[in-house]
Amino acid sequence: MIVSVFHRWCGTPLPRCVFLFKMCRRKMLNYSTSYSVLRRCWMKRLPVFSNNFKQQFSNLSTQSDKEVIDLSKFPVDRIRNFCIIAHIDHGKSTLADRLLEMTGAIAKTDKNKQVLDKLQVERERGITVKAQTASLFYTHQGQQHLLNLIDTPGHVDFSYEVSRSISACQGVLLIVDANQGIQAQTVANFYLAFETQLTIIPVINKIDLKNADPERVESQIEKVFDIPREDCIRISAKLGTNVEKILQAVVERIPPPAAIVGDPFKALVFDSNFDHYRGVVANIAVFAGHVKKGDKIVSAHLGKTYEVNELGLLRPEEHPTQKLFAGQVGYLTAGMKNVKEAQVGDTLYCKDQPVEALPGFKPAKAMVFAGMYPVDQSEYPGLRSAIERLTLNDLSVTVQTDSSLALGAGWRLGFLGLLHMEVFNQRLEQEYNASVIITAPTVPYKAVLSSPKLIKEHGKEEITVVNPALFPDRSVVSEYLEPMVLGTILAPDTYTGKIMTLCLSRRGVQNNMVYVDEHRVMMKYLFPLNEIVVDFYDLLKSMSSGYARARAYSTGKVICERLKDSIPRHLFEIAIQAAIGSKIIARETIKAYRKNVLAKCYGGDITRKMKLLKKQAEGKKKMRRIGNVEVPKDVFLNVLKKKDK
Structure with missing residues (x-):
């Protein structure tokens, strides 16, 4: 069981998992410790067939039981909690790798790339999807400090991860590319931190690039964010240049957390994930008091009592400790087997010392909705369990049950964007x-x-519609309201004309246009969300190096034509229709495969030919009545991603 769980969790080849597990059993390690050792082997990329493998493995297995950090020696004034925020591909994960190396959390090696990006999808796409935590020990002016780092995503679709991470911090590192300068998500993330009144340390990365212009970027930061250029730190995260200055600035500029050790234990669950072996693992920020293994804790959300089984720091792998104190960030397991028992934003406290619950997080607003159905209805229970576990650590996904005549029982899921x-x-x-x-x-x-x-039926005059099939008829509606977004576009001024034309074609209304410097312009447009959710970003990149009634007929016809090209032909005729309520506004037909039943009839009685044709027609009619249409699962997305002809 433990081998298969570890194999699924990290993607390590199954034979290697079996080999490592046998080594654990030979050392008489229990299952819990074996699991911890396997994770350490994977995190350190331990080579199985190296000459000193047995010695390294022995050190890891011994470390799991004996090495326990005493966190009581870190008072609140020597704790710093901060996160890294930036636009996508500005070097957040690379900087996190260097910080981990410089503080001894991981060994220095050329293989350290995206260490905190643990998901397979993150490594394949080269982006950060989930915020990840790591605790660092750094000595400054003769005193050892505990630095809790959170690496956050840069894409706008995962901004909710950034907002949750900020709630557990007192400061941020705002990373800006020395070549690209301030980007749209740089501005958005800055205001997230600014509104929370966090200390902001601007960092200009990639100064080693040939076209880097840190002077220009410093001017942009000073003009847009009103931060003095003297506060900027120029670094190269790839080469490690000046990264030491960041650690010094974190200790000197970011204030310690406002936490009181003597108060009753109170902690915020700011993230959580499901472990197949241990159940729910909650990432917590301790706001007051302390917690230790064996304590009885209560969930403020459900009122249920649990016993703490394990707690510790993430360095970046799990590192067990005896206690967690006020101001510290770590993980905790308490036998929570149900995914609904560890809600992100929940407050944990000691059973005999109830406290007032923390405010938690504002609910995320889903902007894109899509139906999700199992390929086979027999897979419905398993898919439901998978969705529940995955949404445990992605609170921004909304889930509602749904059903379709064509696809059966499923769900209507809400996301923050198409990439999400x-x-x-x-x-x-x-x-x-x-x-x-x-x-x-x-x-x-x-x-x-x-x-x-x-x-009277709905109990209110204004209703929200997320499923096109439930869109009310015009005769019973006085007006329709569509979601609008305020979009910020930063681009070289040479592309201003083309970008303005694209925005106007998507019903955009210009609010503002400001020159960030002599060559870059920042434009703000008010867009209908339906106009930009699918392919606007792709068109914008190529240009620069819904459900609206007025366009329903043309849109319906285009989608039907694209579905006709995407759905494979069957032995019977398939009708594709676009409808508004009960009114069909467009139709396309996928012709059936044809078979010439008269191919072998040379002459002879005409009645035999008529019988063969009649039998064929009856067979096709029966197929249309009982046949199943196989729709490839990626058809819907592929249809919408195709560019207009």
């Missing part, structure tokens, strides 16, 4: 071996009802 939806689907396949069909994504709309009967 794609990553969620990929994680289902890789981590839970689930195969699903995802329908075309849509955005939520609001309808103001005019029918007294419907108003």
Whole structure:
């Protein structure tokens, strides 16, 4: 069991997992310790066939039982909690690798790339999807400090991960590429930190690049964020240049957490994940008091009592400790087997010392909705369990049960964006071996009802519609409301004309246009979300080096034509229809495979030919009535991603 769990968790080849597990059993290690050793072997990329393998393995297995860090020697004034925020591909993960190396959390090696990106989808795509925590020990002016680092995603679809991470910190490192300068998500992440009143340390990365211009970037930071250029730190995370200055700035500029050791234990669950062997593992930030193994703790959300089984730091692998104290960040397991028992944003406290619950997090607003159905209805229970476990540590996904005449029982899921939806689907396949069909994504709309009967039925005049099949008819609605977004575009001024044309074609309304420097312009547009959710970003990149009634007929016809090209032919005719309510607005037909039943009839009685044709027609009619249409699971996304002709 433990071998198969470890194999699925890290993707290590099964024979290697079996070999490592046998080594654990030879050393008479119990299952829990064996699991910890296997994880350490994977995190350190321990070579199985090296000459000193046995010695390294022995050190790891001994370390699991004997090496325990005493966190009581770190008072609150020597603790710093900070996270790294930036636009995508500005070097957050690379900087995290260097910080881990310089503080001794991981060994220095050329293989240290994206160490904190533990998910398979993160390594394949080269992006950070989940915020990850690591605790660092750093000596400054003769005193050892505990630095809790959180590496966050850079893509806008995962901004909710950034907002949750910020809640557990007192400062941020704002990374800006020395070549690209300030980007859209740099601005968005800055305001997330600024509104929370965190200390912001600007860091200019990639100064080793040929076209790097740190002077220009410093001017942008000073103009856009009103941060003095003297506060900027120029580094090269790839080469490790000036990275030591960042650690010094973290200790000197970021204040310690406002936590009181003498108060009753109180902790915030800011992240969690499901472990097949141990159940729910909660990442917590301790706001007051302390907690140790064996303590009875209570969930403020459910009111249930648990016993702490294990706790410790993430360095970046799990490192057990005896206690966690106020101001510290770590992980905790307490026998929570149900995914609903560890809600992100929940407050944990000691059983005999109840406290006031922390405010938690604002709920995320899903902007893209899509139907998700199992390929086979017999897989429904397994897929439901997989979705529940995956949404445990991704609170931004909303789930509602749904059903379709064509696809059966399923769910209507809400995501923060199209990339968020794609990553969620990929994680289902890789981590839970689930195969699903995802329908075309849509955005939520609001309808103001005019029918007294419907108003009484819904209990309110304004309703939210996330499923196009449930869109109310125009005759019972006084007005429709569509979601709008304020988009920020930063680009070289040479592309301003093309970008403005694209924005106007997507019903964009310009709010503001400011020159960041002499060559870069920042434009702000108000967009209907439906116009930009699918392919706007791709068109914008190539240009620069929903459900609207007015366009329903043309949109319906285009989608039907694309589905006709994407769905494979069958032995019977397939009708593809686009409908608004009960009214069909577009139709395409996929012709059936043809078989010439008269090919071997040379002359002879005409009645025999008529009988053969009649029998063939009856067979096709029966097939249309009982036949199943196989729709490839990626058809819906592929149809929408195709560029307009």
